[in-house]
Amino acid sequence: MKTMKMMKTIPALLGALTTLILLTACKAPQSPHPGRTYTTRGQVVQLPDPAQPGSGLYLSHEAIDDFVDREGKTVGMDPMSMPFQVAKGVSLAGITPSDVVEFELTVDWQAETPVEITRLRKLPPGTRLVFRAAKPTTTKAR
Numbered sequence: 001m002k003t004m005k006m007m008k009t010i011p012a013l014l015g016a017l018t019t020l021i022l023l024t025a026c027k028a029p030q031s032p033h034p035g036r037t038y039t040t041r042g043q044v045v046q047l048p049d050p051a052q053p054g055s056g057l058y059l060s061h062e063a064i065d066d067f068v069d070r071e072g073k074t075v076g077m078d079p080m081s082m083p084f085q086v087a088k089g090v091s092l093a094g095i096t097p098s099d100v101v102e103f104e105l106t107v108d109w110q111a112e113t114p115v116e117i118t119r120l121r122k123l124p125p126g127t128r129l130v131f132r133a134a135k136p137t138t139t140k141a142r
Contacts, residue, residue, distance in 0.1 A: 035108025056083030076134030
């Protein structure tokens with residue numbers, strides 16, 4: 001009788017264990033760039049100075065309407081000229097001052113480098129940029 005109960009319990013335990021293993025294995029992989037990512041455009045003002053590590057890529061960029069601040073509020077970011085850190089693996093080959101570029105800006109306020117360019121591509125000559133005030137949405141970010 002005791003053996004019969006065990007025989008019924010073992011498949012149930014194996015089923016639960018299998019489910020747990022599958023759920024763990026199917027967990028979505030963590031992104032190498034957690035946080036928020038914004039795609040915008042800008043004009044290269046100055047390339048990073050190799051003699052000054054951390055000098056950043058200086059860009060004049062268009063507005064980022066849905067930019068979220070450290071408090072989690074969607075505040076937008078007006079156009080401005082500022083330096084950005086460039087993530088490892090992002091090539092600046094062929095990029096020169098005055099080039100117009102599209103770039104992906106990753107913002108993770110908990111990261112060691114909270115704001116950095118994670119993708120960059122040169123746009124065709126003659127691409128016109130639009131410098132207008134940011135128009136943030138009124139909904140609160142999650």
